[in-house]
Amino acid sequence: TDLYAVVGDPIAHSKSPTIHRLFAEQTGQDMVYEAIRIDSDQTTFDHEMAIFKMQGYKGINITVPYKLNAFEYADELTPRAQQAHAVNTFVFQEDGRVLGDNTDGVGLMNDITQNAAFEISGKSVLILGAGGAVQGILEPLLALNPSLVHIANRTAERALKLGERFSSQCPITASGWQDIPEQPFDLIINGTSASLDNKLPPISTAVICQNSLVYDMMYGKEPTIFMNWAKQAQPNCQVRDGLGMLVGQAAEAFFLWRGIRPETQRVIEFIRKL
Ligand code: ATR
Incomplete structure (x- = not known):
């Protein structure tokens, strides 16, 4: 054994x-x-x-x-x-x-591409957060060739630093909460720890459309506050937690x-x- x-x-x-x-x-x-x-x-x-x-x-x-x-x-x-x-x-x-x-990043990518049957290649991705959890997913995410990636974080500087560290074939931009492009993203990943405190990143619902996959890296017995927020804004979007x-x-x-x-x-x- x-x-x-x-x-x-x-x-x-x-x-x-x-x-x-x-x-x-x-x-x-x-x-x-x-x-x-x-x-x-x-x-x-x-x-x-x-x-x-x-x-x-x-x-x-x-x-x-x-x-x-x-x-x-x-x-x-x-x-x-x-x-x-x-x-x-x-x-x-x-x-x-x-x-x-x-294995965190690959685990997330496999869950998105296989279990949620969502193809990342050619898609726009919004990442919320710039801490340890997000650091681990960027490389495996970029390897799947999204069309663009925007990283937004409460502390804008951390997002900018992280964006600079990763070179890739796709454009990577970064900002604080205020300067997120007001456009729908195909994939939105919440990598902040805000859901743990039952808090929402203060961002516009304009980033979600009905075809979006909204992913919270946290999970619990109940859907997270972030998942509920997304469903309320776009009842047809797909939401998924971090299990x-x-x-x-x-x-x-x-x-x-x-x-x-x-x-x-x-x-x-x-x-x-x-
Ligand atoms: P982890 O390893 O879980 O990523 P971390 O490195 O401490 O832990 O990062 C936590 C992330 O969640 C950071 O992006 C943090 O934003 P800051 O860089 O501005 O600190 C974000 N975060 C934590 N609490 C938050 C809250 N209440 N609202 C929004 N973002 C929050």
């Missing part, structure tokens, strides 16, 4: 053990996956990881607030982890070295560890009912 775990703080309500158990059952893998809370600075984080390694763990997922600690700890980084400047998955390799990857992204990033980590890509749609539906 191979051992895996997710570490974070808080971690008690993590869905990851259930998600990976379902993946393992689905694909016949002999593995155990636990959720473990650690509280630490970089030194303690490093120490905890050394213990996992000694105990023979094969891989670790890292969630809030340790993705940057994980980035620092990794011996090697995948290109997408390097771009994201954050690590959510470790592979403890045979040679003893720790590979750090970031598909959560399952998607897990599927990509599972693939990295086990070499098999699990089916995610049924797992999303199962977790939704819990």
Whole structure:
């Protein structure tokens, strides 16, 4: 039996053990996956990881607030982890070295393109937020060739900096809330943490049209305040919360560890009912 775990703080309500158990059952893998809370600075984080390694763990997922600690700890980084400047998955390799990857962006893209059946190529994209969560999705998003990307953030400067960091074939613009182009976007992604506080980014509903896909990276038992706002403005638009992204990033980590890509749609539906 191979051992895996997710570490974070808080971690008690993590869905990851259930998600990976379902993946393992689905694909016949002999593995155990636990959720473990650690509280630490970089030194303690490093120490905890050394213990996992000694105990023979094969891989670790890292969630809030340790993705940057994980980035620092990794011996090697995948290109997408390097771009994201954050690590959510470790592979403890045979040679003893720790590979750090970031599967958040690919998880989101797979959920959008496969489960929501939305093709990103040629589409206009509005991204709200410029924090860690958004940093991780830009590279995988741009790889799918949208026609244009606008990044808007409460602190405009952070959006501008982020836009400058990513070169791409498509135009990337950035602004504060006030200067978002007043045009409908095909895809709108809320990557702010505002929904957590039940707050809305103060933006015009003119950015949504009836063909838009409106995606909130947060999820909860009920639709988020952002999803409700979008539905009210455009009852025909498609809204989606971040549960598909959560399952998607897990599927990509599972693939990295086990070499098999699990089916995610049924797992999303199962977790939704819990
Ligand atoms: P995360 O890793 O979740 O992205 P983060 O790096 O702290 O966390 O980023 C949080 C993001 O949500 C930022 O874009 C932040 O805007 P600022 O850069 O202006 O701080 C945004 N955010 C947080 N609370 C918000 C709120 N109440 N309204 C709008 N945006 C908010």
